[in-house]
Amino acid sequence: MAISPFYKKPISYRSVYYKNVLQLLKYYKVRGYFHYYNGNREAVPAESRINVGLRNEDGKKCNDTIQSFLSGVCHELAHVLNYRNKKYYDYHNFHMNTRYTKKRVQNWIRVGYKAERYTDKVGQELMRKHFPGIPYLKAYTKKDGHKWYKENYLKDLYEFMRGERTFND
Numbered sequence: 001m002a003i004s005p006f007y008k009k010p011i012s013y014r015s016v017y018y019k020n021v022l023q024l025l026k027y028y029k030v031r032g033y034f035h036y037y038n039g040n041r042e043a044v045p046a047e048s049r050i051n052v053g054l055r056n057e058d059g060k061k062c063n064d065t066i067q068s069f070l071s072g073v074c075h076e077l078a079h080v081l082n083y084r085n086k087k088y089y090d091y092h093n094f095h096m097n098t099r100y101t102k103k104r105v106q107n108w109i110r111v112g113y114k115a116e117r118y119t120d121k122v123g124q125e126l127m128r129k130h131f132p133g134i135p136y137l138k139a140y141t142k143k144d145g146h147k148w149y150k151e152n153y154l155k156d157l158y159e160f161m162r163g164e165r166t167f168n169d
Contacts, residue, residue, distance in 0.1 A: 007067040007134045017066050017131070021073050024130055025050070030080050032073070043076040045083030045092045050076040070127060071137040078122035087122075088115035100167040105157050113149055116140045 011018060025032040031049045040053045052073060054064070064072070083092035090104070091111050098104070120138050127136040139145060159165035 007070075008065050011064050011066050011069040015066065017070060020130070021070065024073075025077070028077060028081065030077060041072045041076050043079035045080045048080055048084075050080065052076070067134055068137055070131050070134060071123065071139070074126040074130075074136065075119060075123040075139055078119045078126060081126075082115070082119055082122060088118060091115040100160060102161060105160055109154055109157055109161075112153065113140070113146055116145075116149060 022032065029048060031047075033049065033051045034054055035051065041051065043050045050073065052069075079092060082088060088111055090107055092115065117140050120140050124136040124138070127134065140149065156165060160167060
């Protein structure tokens with residue numbers, strides 16, 4: 001029986017890797033919010049902030065592995081760094097106060113997946129630099145990632161383009 005690598009074990013608040021993430025965020029001057037709901041991860045680049053949910057959507061404890069947790073944090077941190085460096089700026093500058101227009105939404109649909117793939121590259125570099133020896137889990141592979149991105153992020157935007165939904169109320 002093969003022994004699984006250390007980074008396949010669940011992450012905990014007492015983990016040295018969790019503490020390293022806090023130091024990493026401080027180094028890049030990014031605020032990190034780790035909360036106990038919905039399991040989602042998101043970046044708010046304009047505010048230099050990332051949100052990391054530590055529970056699954058069903059409310060049960062999230063058993064993120066060290067590798068998955070670090071990969072997710074590095075990916076979201078990469079969004080903030082890309083915003084600061086003006087890489088795919090229109091995509092990363094899309095926030096709550098932005099007025100939705102057809103032109104803006106078309107641009108977001110057009111470049112969104114490319115921006116996510118680029119963010120994965122930057123996240124992988126961050127992981128390699130700050131957590132050597134732990135492989136990065138890419139969020140957006142060619143097949144599965146594009147399908148997931150379309151179903152989860154673009155659905156609302158396509159509805160907006162067809163006039164079935166509005167965001168500017």
